[in-house]
Amino acid sequence: MQDRLLGELHAALDEGLAQDPAHLVVDLAQMTFCSVRGLDLLTQTHRNATAEATRYAVTGVPRHINRVWTLGWGDAPLPSRYHSTAAALTAIRAAGPDVQICRPGQTVDNMSGSDVA
Numbered sequence: 566m567q568d569r570l571l572g573e574l575h576a577a578l579d580e581g582l583a584q585d586p587a588h589l590v591v592d593l594a595q596m597t598f599c600s601v602r603g604l605d606l607l608t609q610t611h612r613n614a615t616a617e618a619t620r621y622a623v624t625g626v627p628r629h630i631n632r633v634w635t636l637g638w639g640d641a642p643l644p645s646r647y648h649s650t651a652a653a654l655t656a657i658r659a660a661g662p663d664v665q666i667c668r669p670g671q672t673v674d675n676m677s678g679s680d681v682a
């Protein structure tokens with residue numbers, strides 16, 4: 566089961582980056598467990614996003630998982646981490662007035678004017 570979930574996460578992260586967003590925010594608030602492979606995937610996605618000039622952040626990382634991530638990856642660059650998705654979106658909006666925010670299942674091409682931050 567863990568391999569299936571990891572595969573689904575990998576596919577979702579790849580799909581998000583394939584849309585060439587300015588920002589990719591991953592909400593992990595419902596996560597109760599994350600294997601080392603899962604944390605490594607989230608860290609690798611940060612490297613991939615950086616290479617593609619995409620700002621990448623994770624939100625809602627439970628305290629016990631955040632501690633393992635911070636200790637286990639030492640000096641490796643980790644994604645920006647925010648307490649909540651709202652905090653991440655506030656930081657993104659503060660970065661500039663022309664930031665577009667896609668909701669799940671949307672692409673920049675099918676957004677309405679109300680979706681533009």
